[in-house]
Amino acid sequence: MIPFLILLLTAGQVAPPVDSAAPPVQRLAAPVGVKAFDTPNDKGKSITVHWQPGPGAAPEAWLVERTDPAESTEVIAAIEPTDTRYLDEGVMDRVKYTYRIAAAAGADTVWSEPSQPVASSAQLFNTARLNILIAMVIFFALVIYYIETAKKGKNLFVRRIAGLDAVEEAVGRATEMGRPIIYVPGLGSVADIATIASLNILGEVAKKVAQYDSALLVPNRDPIVYTVAREMVKESYAKAGRPDAFKADSVFFITSEQFAFAAAVDGLMAREKPATNFFLGMFWAESLILAETGAQTGAIQIAGTDSVFQLPFFITACDYTLIGEELYAASAYLSREPLLLGSLKGQDYGKIIILAIVTVGSALLLLSKIPALSFFTQIVSFFSVR
Amino acid sequence: MRRNIPLAICLTMGVAMMVQFFVPHPASVAFYDLTTKWVRIVGAFALVLGTGSLVMYHIDKLQRRRTGWYYSIVTLTAAAATSVIGLGWGVKPGSPLQDIIFSNLLVPLNASMFAILAFYMASAAYRAFRARTKEAALLLVAAFVVMLGMVPIGANVPFFWFMVVVNVALLVAGFVTRSKALLIGAGALVVGLLAWLGFSGFKVPPLMLPDTAEWVLSVPNMAAKRAIQFGIALGGIATALKVILGIERGWLGGGKQ
């Protein structure tokens, strides 16, 4: 900032003389309406200053001056003439400051009236995120309500999901052929919800595997997912009444490097010639590497992911694909547990609400073309996220 | 106790993180930074466990001389050597880990594995890109438009002629398979194309493939992505909520209650 300021102050000395033929030069006017306030929705230590240009000539820059209670005053910034806002992040909380703005051109500087004294502080609630809070409350209420309804034993319908109907057949096939099943719970971490959904499905699949007495191989890319997957499979074998059939080395960690993992699973498929492959969870570019190698070894493949970019490849190369939300519906679908089914119903109502809001909102927004109804344009800003 | 304490930890952390999102106060930011560090540290311990699993797997393979046991020596040696070099000489640019191992082993291995995808795309397209249903046919046409529109060869091809070729293919397929549905579809397309031709004054409409490709990407493709994301978000949030509330508790695993 400092070199720029010096440049600005020296600029006046070398400014060419005003051409007498030019229209009379408007005088600089002091900026008006200087407002300083605590920057909203932040962690404190910040004050926002706003002002409007005065009714004179356009300045070459604005200068911002801050005075603290100890009466020490300094010019803290020079701002482009197109900007009329300054964010002062060099303040202390709970100390009252006043601000003045100057219009500067050449050696001329015209100062405004000082602002009201203002102190910054940290906020406890980010009002800009109120929209998200409202959405959360509505959706949570829906999901919890339908889960409670389901607890009371109300029967809930779920539409058919082809990929999940095939699970039983796919597991049975492995037993008949005497070949293993490979289950890849995605390449995500436990913080990815798709991984959680996949681990829940793994629990259901492992139960069926235990019943049919097939072999199961679960290669992992994330070490934490590996620990959870191992517990899940062990538990499922116990639930199916065959805890002794669980082999500790059937769930294993390979590496956390994406393509090294893909290379290893490719090798695994080429050597074990699995009857069935499950690719459920989070996948990136390796999706087709896995699915195409699996198809070449002749396995039945059931895939599912919420990664929009990988869905086309799974749809092309696999026999069944769970698209997006179907992956999350899977554990409810397979277990038929009412608690889980209840939340599916809640999700559906969530979708209806979204569609209703965008439809009604769009209608109102289009009506805002009529001048008297122009306030409807505010709707869009309510959905801004920060 | 064995179930309730973990469930309580999960609930507390879940609620705390949700609240944190709405609070801009420095204390909340500090909490976020602190717990992020903790999660990374805890993850490092899991990595030890995972690496242990890998090492045990290969040592077991070695001891029992199972098929391909000698490859296990490669993995074990490589892992040991790389971690010693990395821990000993550091990971900064210019260190042997980055300049030799990363640049000359990991980069080519990664890039080659990634590049194999190009071959798999070709074989998947040949094997599975079949116009079995009308949906599959649409997928195919959309893929063709984008593939042609994105390379120089397609730059001056009018979309109209492309659709004429598609139409002829549909007609031929309809006659060969004697499928009424196909013929009706092809007929409808003929009418549509003629109407379009008439609309633009019996001159080939100037819409070229690159513009069509951009349209496909920005209109129907965007709409589909948005819808999928709505579904994913709702399903994901519901799943996360069930985990936090302890409704979905499969992760607790086996053992006594």
Add this chain to the structure above:
Amino acid sequence: MRFFQYLLKIDRRIIYIVVGLLVMLPLIKPLGLGVNSGPRAQTLFKAIDQVPAGKTILISVDFDPSSMPELYPMLAAVMRHAFAKDLKVLLCGLWITGAGLADKAVTEIPPEFGKKYGEDVVFLGWKAGVDAVILGMGENIKNVYPVDYYGKSLDSLPMMNTVKQLRDIPIMFAISAGTPGYQDWLLYAQSRYGMRVGAGLTAVSAADAYPFLQSGQLTGMLAGMKGGAEYEVLVQKAGYSKTYMPAVAAMDSQSLAHIVIMILVIIGNIAYFVTRKRGA
């Protein structure tokens, strides 16, 4: 009929060989299918072309080896253009893994035009922190980079006497494979110091940049390998360089690859429909 059944069961390795050969051959012997330069590439080309000789342009190398096939040709083509017009080139990078790539370009390209390091080209290297680096360069480049990538003091490099801060640079080309990247340059360098920014992006992320092009914040864009090829053609057509054009040659491979995939799909479908009719 047998023929079609055979086609359906064709060994995938034959497909791999066909694809592999068709992609490789144009690299060795370009077909010269030609590349049309789109308006976005032309905008960038004109903008750089109008910079007066002796001025400096900035290139930010924000990508790593995994995006090299798509983005490196752009870097080379823009540098050739600049040297042919007697512009000076300043390079920097927001990605630690991109330093090696910039180093490669700085070593290989200037000698083609008889340009010298320190007088016509300088590579600053990488520094931690994105906004701090850009804002710092806006005030004084020497404060952020006391020495260049090779450890030489900036005071000892004659070129750096004319370039003190971002305001001395009329236009920059940000080559980004993700974040940090061109968006940070727009956010900090453009909004604060009025820098004109052109972008070079991977094909996958190009769509995200359309809004910035429409609003005029970006002065042109090159997308993917094709973008690099378009720029190579522009440079060649203007007679600035006669070197081998790697991206243009690669676009021949790309075209052939797309066509072979489409032909494969068509053959597969014909075989499928013919045999299905027979089976039914």
Add this chain to the structure above:
Amino acid sequence: MHVSTNILTWVAAILTIGIFSFLWKDNPFYKFCEHLFVGVSVGYTIALTWYNSVYPDLFNPLFLSPLSEVSLGNKLLLIIPLILGLCYFCRFIPKVSWLIRFPMAFVLGWGMGAAIPAMFQTYIVKQMQGTFLTPGIFARWDVLLWALISFVGVVCSVLYFFFSKEHKGALKVASETGIVFLMVGFGASFGYTVMARMSLLIGRFQFVLRDWLGVIK
């Protein structure tokens, strides 16, 4: 032809061929590369994790830094993740093996709690804002038409993901229209990605032909 004399280029080229050889069939050369890849990547991750997280965030502040730099309170705070991390090893001690649930619960709760508001933000509220039809669409007839098509596409595709009602009647029509949009979207994605992946293959070939064999410039 100027075949490279750099041994590291040779190594990189040989590994490239090794990985590609899997396309022909699984073979000892590929198996070697695969096992090398796994080993090297694990070692690399270990070194990075140590230098980027364990050493600066745990080891250094807890054990090496004097109290003047890291306060006792902060040191005690670091014991929490240390204990949580060590709980993972309880797996090997049958009596307390259930303690492994503590770090799992911590990481899961943290991840899920952080994901929920973020998903509302980027995937719901922001996407809703993007879906609204605004008066700007009346500007030109084609803009209007495409905006309407997009809107119908979003609505119908969302209805495809409706689980708790059988898809018949109006819902069936809507969800089938939705599938049309989904399929066109998938096709477009496929076509687009073909381009990016081919570039990668071209890049690899350029490495082999230029950097290694020196056949091209």
